[in-house]
Amino acid sequence: xxxxxxxxxxxxxQEGDSAVIKCTYSDSASNYFPWYKQELGKRPQLIIDIxxxxxxxxxxxxxxxxxxxAKHFSLHITxxxxxxxxxxxxxxxxxxxxxxxxxxxxxxxVTL
Amino acid sequence: EAQxxxxxxxxxxxxxxxxxxxxxxxxxxxxxxxxxxxxxxxLRQIYYSMNVEVTDKGDVPEGYKxxxxxxxxxxxxxxxxxxxxxxxxxxxxxxxxxxGAEAFFGQGTRLTVx
Numbered sequence: 763x764x765x766x767x768x769x770x771x772x773x774x775x776q777e778g779d780s781a782v783i784k785c786t787y788s789d790s791a792s793n794y795f796p797w798y799k800q801e802l803g804k805r806p807q808l809i810i811d812i813x814x815x816x817x818x819x820x821x822x823x824x825x826x827x828x829x830x831x832a833k834h835f836s837l838h839i840t841x842x843x844x845x846x847x848x849x850x851x852x853x854x855x856x857x858x859x860x861x862x863x864x865x866x867x868x869x870x871x872v873t874l
Numbered sequence: 875e876a877q878x879x880x881x882x883x884x885x886x887x888x889x890x891x892x893x894x895x896x897x898x899x900x901x902x903x904x905x906x907x908x909x910x911x912x913x914x915x916x917l918r919q920i921y922y923s924m925n926v927e928v929t930d931k932g933d934v935p936e937g938y939k940x941x942x943x944x945x946x947x948x949x950x951x952x953x954x955x956x957x958x959x960x961x962x963x964x965x966x967x968x969x970x971x972x973x974g975a976e977a978f979f980g981q982g983t984r985l986t987v988x
Contacts, residue, residue: 764933771914794974805964805979806917813973851916855974861932862907862977866916 764789764856768865775842776873783868785852786834794855795828795835796862801848809850810837842872876901880965880980887955887987895950895983897965904970906948907932907977908940910961917964923948924970955987 765788775781787795796811812819812826812835819826823842828835835854839846852865878899887893899906907922909932919932923942937959939951948967952959965980 768916796974796976805981807979808976811974811976860905860970860972860974861919861922862974863919863933864909864917866914 766865781839787854792854878980899967903967
């Protein structure tokens with residue numbers, strides 16, 4: 763069935779270090795892979811996405827890589843800052859309805 | 875301002891008392907969906923709708939109903955709420971795109987069933 767696995771569930775890094783969150787998906791036909799950031803008490807908001815015809819995408823300090831053969835994709839945050847502290851969710855689309863299935867989330871804490 | 879609006883933001887109710895959580899979007903999006911968020915389980919889809927009068931079950935539809943009579947509204951109905959439906963609920967909308975599109979989320983509704 764449709765499944766997205768996300769690791770790790772919690773991640774603590776020092777300010778200025780890099781953070782990497784990894785996800786795997788089950789359906790080789792999936793073609794859209796967004797990442798959402800949810801700050802405490804707020805709604806999830808899109809921070810970056812990638813489509814299946816692209817291997818990597820960057821936006822300032824964040825980047826996403828996609829390996830379609832292995833069915834996994836990763837979020838990379840460089841030069842982390844305290845405001846990067848949040849829960850991050852990966853997601854993938856499944857089926858003809860482009861149903862969006864989310865991973866279980868990663869709580870990132872950036873310490874001073 | 876483009877937005878997805880849910881009401882109420884907080885709700886405490888008793889087991890068995892029917893309730894409706896409303897969701898409205900002003901972006902003319904075709905696609906709308908409901909998720910519940912529980913610790914350690916992420917965002918799980920309850921129901922989704924690809925357009926007016928077109929709805930389908932997500933991953934955890936038991937105990938919920940939805941309707942899509944108008945493009946902008948997608949209410950979530952709990953006919954007989956139970957304590958295991960205590961959760962944080964999010965409505966989301968996006969334009970229809972077979973290759974995927976950004977989902978915009980509402981502010982969330984924290985529901986407690988006692």
